Amino acid sequence: MFLFNVGFLEIRFVDILDITLVALLLYKVYKLLKGSVALRVSLGFLSIYLIYLVVKATEMEMLTTILGQFMSVGVLGALIIFQNEIRKFLLMVGKTTSLKDFTFGNIFNFKKVGQKDHYDISPIIEALKSLGATNTGALIVISKDDTLQFFAETGDILDAEVSKRLLMSIFYKNSPLHDGAVIIHKSRVVAARCILPVSENQNIPAIMGLRHRAAIGMSEEREDVVVLIVSEETGQLSFVSSGSIHHNLSPIEIRTKLNEYLVRKNESPKQEKAKDGQHQEDVKVQEPIKDKAIKA
Secondary structure (H helix, E strand, C coil): EEEEEECCCEEEEEHHHHHHHHHHHHHHHHHHCCCCHHHHHHHHHHHHHHHHHHHCCCCCCHHHHHHHHHHHHHHHHHHHHHHHHHCCCHHHHHHHHCCCCHHHEEEEECCCCCCCCEEEEEEHHHHHHHHHHCCCCCEEEEECCCCCCHHHHCCEEEECCCCCCHHHHHHHHHCCCCCCEEEEEECCEEEEECCCCCCCCCCCCCCCCCCHHHHHHHHHHHHCEEEEEEEECCEEEEEEEEEEEEECCCCCHHHHHHHHHCCCCCCCCCCCCCCCCCCCEEECCCCCCCCCCCCC
């Protein structure tokens, strides 16, 4: 169906629909990669491709040949590097195969105008206080943007309303669900006994155990989440965000940081780190720790 002309171009309804769908797809891919290492890798691929176009246009034969060989296997390399992100995207699309729930809103995760998310963090804070008092280890991932389905599927799906008693029972030392992380989204416990990626950062103090390394690794993998830790040895509370761990915090400080995270909208991880840089107990894992004893 012909709509109008723009110069010598004929704009049809199908063209507008095509552009809209491509824009929505790119937006969803960006949200999928946002806050992960995959986004930086994709930017690296794009940079190499732009360099390839420049050297090809300037007729630099040797560089054109070398980069051309690299670009020829670029699709296969992208499939290998982004296999986790591709799997998450396909799982997300697969949820909409039911005709009952099939809508563009489900695919692209739109929210209704004026819809507000409700977060009740009091049960989490109360559970942390009790867990810390009894030196019961705990690892809690909190996400405000999505359910972290890829990580949730490594554990046991619960989909239960968060409460102090539920968290206490999960992390009870004899509970079959205590070994692993709990994922919380929108005041609901999505899953328990989840496996998190362990950070490979060599600057993490050796005294920090696997629970702390997993928390840091998760925050490096997904910079849009925060992780709470209760040390099994000391009962101390820690808050991890964007690869930085804030150690030995009080429940009030944990509540403050959680509230700041939940109301934050468009700040980058660098801006967040700059704000938190004044805290005396912050441990930057990007830099070696000197003359500071830390109990894991």
